[in-house]
Amino acid sequence: MNDSIAVFEASRRRLLSIAYRMLGSLAEAEDVVQDTWLRWHAAGAADLQAPVAWLTTVATRLAIDRLRRSKRETALPDPWLEEGLPSAADDVERLCDLSYGVLLMLQRLSPDERAALLLHExxxxxxxxxxxxxxxKTEHxxxxxxxxxxxxxxxxVRxxxxxxxxxxxxxxxxxxxxxxxxAVVRLVRGVDIVGLADHVAPRALTARGTTARLQCVNGGWGVAVxxxxxIDVLLSIEDGGKLYAVRPQVVRQCGLDVPATTPLIGAAMSPT
Structure with missing residues (x-):
């Protein structure tokens, strides 16, 4: 791997994080990262004095361009799933993970406002x-x-x-x-459900053939039902007793893109 590729790969997670939080879609974020790579390759990266800043600038501007072109309203962002579960030891590493609630609030902002808030905060x-x-200008x-x-x-927003x-x-x-x-009735009564409420009904969650596992969703605690x-539905557990229920089209599991309709054999995680 040459130096140019190594620098880009070292920045890939950051670029994907920025684009995802801008767009609320992993698929679009990955497109932004791919477009950034093409521009990086064409720019003669070895001659750049601040490669990480260059990559951040390009990815941010590409995401802003997509936001400006897009007129659609997204009810809930795509989930960002990880294999590991949160713990006190890695809270610092998860500071740039955003909850579903914050991602939804970001939709109120203009593309420039969203980019400025994410980059700075x-x-x-x-x-x-x-x-x-x-x-x-800096003051702007x-x-x-x-x-x-x-x-x-x-x-x-952290x-x-x-x-x-x-x-x-x-x-x-x-x-x-x-x-x-x-037990599910008691749990549901204590939370504010946003999203697929019918899929979080006690009868639906305890129906025949249903099970669950702990799942890291957007850097926080969640449940894969x-x-x-x-996978039928994902529950993102928020502080303050709010629960976001989403049905992803594509699930990111163990570094692979696995369609939600594909059986996940041996992927269950112990709650202990």
């Missing part, structure tokens, strides 16, 4: 560099971030995985695996 890019990436970057914060009406969320995720998995409808060995 999530990826710790200084205002001067944010301004350079967006083609703005500060104004964009302040306006974006006010529009989403949220605190810091988050860790709380003990309450972990407890709720474990409780859902245990109740679903035991097909304990009464499987029906006859296939």
């Amino acid at each position: 999530v990826f710790d890019v200084p205002h001067q560099e944010v301004g350079r990436i967006l083609g703005l 970057s500060r104004q964009l971030v302040r306006r974006a914060r006010a529009r989403v009406q949220a605190g810091p 988050r860790g995985a709380s003990a309450d969320s972990a407890h709720l995720a474990h409780a859902f998995v245990d109740a679903i695996r035991r097909h304990d409808e009464e 499987l029906r006859y060995g296939r």
Whole structure:
């Protein structure tokens, strides 16, 4: 692997993270990363003085262009699934993971506001560099971030995985695996459900052929509900008793793209 490819591969996760949080779609984010690679290859990367900053700039601008061209409204973002589960030890490594709630609030922002807020608040890019990436003056970057914060009406967009969320995720998995409808009723009554409410009904979660496993969703605690060995719905557990229910078209599991209709054999994770 030559130096140019090594530098790009070392930045791939960052670029994918930025594009995903901008677009709310893993498929589109991967397209952005691919387009960034093509421009990187064509630019003569060996001659660039600040390759990581160049890559960040290109990926951000490509994502902004996609947002400006797109008029669609996305009800819920695609899920970002990982094999590992959150723990206190790796909270620091998950600081740039965003909850479903924050990703939905970001949809209220203009493309430039979204980019400025994400780059500065999530990826710790200084205002001067944010301004350079967006083609703005430094003070304008500060104004964009302040306006974006006010529009989403949220605190810091970073988050860790709380003990309450972990407890709720474990409780859902245990109740679903035991097909304990009464236990699921108690759990559902205590949360605010957003998304596929009918798929989170106690009878649906405890029906024949249904089981569950713990699943890391967007860096936080979640539950994958499987029906006859296939993922039927994903539950993203948020702090404050909010639960987002989504049915992904494609599931990212163990580094592979696995269609949601494909049986996941041996992929279950122990809740202990």
